[in-house]
Amino acid sequence: MTLAVTRVTPDVAARAAAFRGRVQSVHRAAAYLAIEDPPALFVVALDSVGGQPGGILVSGVGDIRDLGIRAGMPAVAGDSRIAIADAGIRLDLAGAPMWSATLPVFADVVSAEVLAQTLRLARGVARRGASGRGFAPLLVGRDAADDPFVRAARPHLAAIRRALDTGDAECLCEAAVSLIGLGVGLTPSGDDLLVGLMAGLFATANPLAPIVAAAVESAADERTTTIGAASLRRAADGEFAERLHDVVRAIGTGAGPDLDATVRRAAACGSTSGIDTLVGLFVALDGAVTAAAIAVAS
Amino acid sequence: MTVVRGAVHRNSYRDSVELMGIAAQLEQLADVRRAGLVMATAANLGVLVEAGLSEAAAGDPGPNDLVVAVAASDGAAADAALTRAATLLAAGAGSTGATVETPAAQTLADGLRELPDANLALISTPGTYATAESLKALKRGLNVFLFSDNVSVEDEVELKTLALERGLLVMGPDCGTAIVAGVPLGFANAVRRGPIGLAAASGTGLQQVASLIHRLGSGVSHALGTGGRDLDERVGGRTMLAAIAALMADPSTGVVVLISKPPAASVVASILDAVRGAQKPVVVNFLGGDAAAVRAVGAHPAATFEAAAAIAVALSRGESVAVPDPATDPLLAGAGHDAAARLAPGQRAIRGLFSGGSLAGEAKLVIHSVLGPDRHDEILDLGDDEYTVGRPHPMIDPRLRNEQIVATAGDPDVAVVLLDVVLGYGSHPDPADALAPAIADAMALATSSGRHLLVVASVCGTDDDPQGLARQERILAQTGVILESSNARAAALAALIARAAAERTASGTIAALAPGAGD
Numbered sequence: 001m002t003l004a005v006t007r008v009t010p011d012v013a014a015r016a017a018a019f020r021g022r023v024q025s026v027h028r029a030a031a032y033l034a035i036e037d038p039p040a041l042f043v044v045a046l047d048s049v050g051g052q053p054g055g056i057l058v059s060g061v062g063d064i065r066d067l068g069i070r071a072g073m074p075a076v077a078g079d080s081r082i083a084i085a086d087a088g089i090r091l092d093l094a095g096a097p098m099w100s101a102t103l104p105v106f107a108d109v110v111s112a113e114v115l116a117q118t119l120r121l122a123r124g125v126a127r128r129g130a131s132g133r134g135f136a137p138l139l140v141g142r143d144a145a146d147d148p149f150v151r152a153a154r155p156h157l158a159a160i161r162r163a164l165d166t167g168d169a170e171c172l173c174e175a176a177v178s179l180i181g182l183g184v185g186l187t188p189s190g191d192d193l194l195v196g197l198m199a200g201l202f203a204t205a206n207p208l209a210p211i212v213a214a215a216v217e218s219a220a221d222e223r224t225t226t227i228g229a230a231s232l233r234r235a236a237d238g239e240f241a242e243r244l245h246d247v248v249r250a251i252g253t254g255a256g257p258d259l260d261a262t263v264r265r266a267a268a269c270g271s272t273s274g275i276d277t278l279v280g281l282f283v284a285l286d287g288a289v290t291a292a293a294i295a296v297a298s
Numbered sequence: 299m300t301v302v303r304g305a306v307h308r309n310s311y312r313d314s315v316e317l318m319g320i321a322a323q324l325e326q327l328a329d330v331r332r333a334g335l336v337m338a339t340a341a342n343l344g345v346l347v348e349a350g351l352s353e354a355a356a357g358d359p360g361p362n363d364l365v366v367a368v369a370a371s372d373g374a375a376a377d378a379a380l381t382r383a384a385t386l387l388a389a390g391a392g393s394t395g396a397t398v399e400t401p402a403a404q405t406l407a408d409g410l411r412e413l414p415d416a417n418l419a420l421i422s423t424p425g426t427y428a429t430a431e432s433l434k435a436l437k438r439g440l441n442v443f444l445f446s447d448n449v450s451v452e453d454e455v456e457l458k459t460l461a462l463e464r465g466l467l468v469m470g471p472d473c474g475t476a477i478v479a480g481v482p483l484g485f486a487n488a489v490r491r492g493p494i495g496l497a498a499a500s501g502t503g504l505q506q507v508a509s510l511i512h513r514l515g516s517g518v519s520h521a522l523g524t525g526g527r528d529l530d531e532r533v534g535g536r537t538m539l540a541a542i543a544a545l546m547a548d549p550s551t552g553v554v555v556l557i558s559k560p561p562a563a564s565v566v567a568s569i570l571d572a573v574r575g576a577q578k579p580v581v582v583n584f585l586g587g588d589a590a591a592v593r594a595v596g597a598h599p600a601a602t603f604e605a606a607a608a609i610a611v612a613l614s615r616g617e618s619v620a621v622p623d624p625a626t627d628p629l630l631a632g633a634g635h636d637a638a639a640r641l642a643p644g645q646r647a648i649r650g651l652f653s654g655g656s657l658a659g660e661a662k663l664v665i666h667s668v669l670g671p672d673r674h675d676e677i678l679d680l681g682d683d684e685y686t687v688g689r690p691h692p693m694i695d696p697r698l699r700n701e702q703i704v705a706t707a708g709d710p711d712v713a714v715v716l717l718d719v720v721l722g723y724g725s726h727p728d729p730a731d732a733l734a735p736a737i738a739d740a741m742a743l744a745t746s747s748g749r750h751l752l753v754v755a756s757v758c759g760t761d762d763d764p765q766g767l768a769r770q771e772r773i774l775a776q777t778g779v780i781l782e783s784s785n786a787r788a789a790a791l792a793a794l795i796a797r798a799a800a801e802r803t804a805s806g807t808i809a810a811l812a813p814g815a816g817d
Contacts, residue, residue, distance in 0.1 A: 001426065003426075024311065025311030027313050032311070048683065059448075060425055060426050060448060060450070061424060061425065061426055061448065062424040062425045062426070062446065062447060062448045063424055066423075066424045067424075067426075071311070127705070127708075128676070128702075128705060128706070128709065133314075133318065133701075134314070148345045148348060148349050149342075149345055152341070152344070152345050152348070178341065179341070180339070180341065181337070181339025181340060181341040181342060181361060182339070182341035182342060182345070183336075183341075183342070184314045184317055184318060184334075184335070184336055184337075185312075185313055185314030185317065185337070186311055186312070186313050186314070186337075188336075188337060188339060188341070188342065190341060222340075222361075223339055223340050223341065223361065224337075224339050224341075224361050225311070225337050225339065225361050225362050226361075226362055227311065228337075228339075228361075229361075261684075264684060265684055268684055268685055270313065270314065270315070271313065271314040271315040271318065272314050273314075
């Protein structure tokens, strides 16, 4: 069966001329392909998930697990076609629309005051939609003494806040690296938080962004899962999921009518990934508000 | 004594929903105190050490290895939990589970060999295959109940056009419920058979009307779902029109009820044309629809699902039609005032947390009719795709809604949490019992902050449903939930409480200002 490809990222399109790899894992909404020489991780995802770094979006499928794709199956590309022959699945990338995962920097669209206000609204929407799972308690300020992962993350997050306020790159990197691989899931909550953090730092052109990105990227392989490390490497390169693009754009342009829906959609991603990412994003944007306030005061 | 045991599953990639679900199941086992499934990253191994579970991660696991850690009161319980975890992980990987002695039919042809007189196929496959399977069924002369979603609108039109040519019905795609000749399909309630036929482009709307008809002592001949997109302009109401024709021709049907979320205007016109001058009474419940246009074709408009059921039952009995309007019910207004008196100042908002999309839509309309359009109460359909990516539907799995209920308790503006509880085949086996702890937690949380959180709900179902209406209502009432007999009444009560709360705040403000006015 040939799946209808609705969008693809430029790096995947370029590599689809020829590659060899294997199916890494298969989930309801996505299957990960580990590509060899040079190594990369691509993701085949349902169109409803939205654009993903290294992503190939497909339509007409309700559940990827029903396609017969299994972990370990070879995935081979040639001439813009990817074949998972053991499952009888083909993906034809020729002519598929491109979507770039690279996150644009905020233009000088909003003042720090408007950003602070919009951020408050966004945090409120996320808080109302937050479950108690993952790092959500860090967003809602709920006492989560019972959750050892939240307890472990809390001091590192506090250190990140302080480092962003003071511009202390060393403390920022140390705290960020400590969060890598912390928590439950394929991309542990700490990884998702760092993805959101880097999105916020890149979007606001924070000078600390490339420093923390380099630190995270170099520690990722050793400290987290293959999928978590790939996600962190993409984020360190400035590439983020479309849902995060939408939230950043909605916050960056002031509290427009899309704010609620985009924040809710981003928060609803996966079991905990969405809300964990927003925790990191909001911390980075808090930092931008504080920096702007200091700049005005001085 | 606590015994810690662990197992390492190498290169195991599971998402957090699955891992947390398995951990929760392990913690339900006897004598298991704590269970966790985490990837063996350095950070997570550090947490296991802190938690006293370091023994679980023996064998030098790496970041791509999954550690199952169990703390239990004895070694046997811990080992049993690890075995259970391995089974659950294997099942999640696609194992078919226990073998069955008689293999089920694998194809439509197999099924027809077993049941040569079958006249309906229920199709629930991934959308990619659903069209082809439906075409096969139609070509074999079978009506189709198409549960699958992700079927393109072009395919839907093709299927429904073919069905029309062959005198068959395609219910769906994305059709969640139907009752055909007393046989429930998908999510459906146990209702007695009777003279009222339903055609609905609204799953929980159909369930609510059918349940209320049963509770009013009458019954349903057939309840035909059309799929939510049928009344879209592109599909043109093909199945709704075919269902009307079928119910008009059916000798067991005396009254026909049409139910839908707001349809396309052109489709409304063709449907109303189809019932103009009909020989059987017709009740039309298109949420937010134009009552005058319905009356103009000789049909009976119903603004709510409750009204549709009441009108249909009255018509079937030849009785005069009394249309219930909970928004003007003085008893309900009184109850709203009494309940509002318990709220703290500032508590004025309604937060609807619904498992049924049509019930959420109806609640919004009722609330607007009482409070006007300027309010911004959040009425969420938690079954919407926005909330169900990677999660089961809230009619099956209450966890997402439970989390939202507890989170809502932290919002000082919220006066009323409005809920639906949907019973019937396919739904959670004991939804009230699953909701009650979250409701109790939310109420306690609000009380600890000096507020009083009101929870208003209705249960959509019957006493013949597997979950039992009376049992479900009893559990909710014992938890402190204010129960109403229909979704429309529950929404109206929530709105009347919010109105009374706003009036109290306004009069309180005036009273507070009055002494200062003369200063």
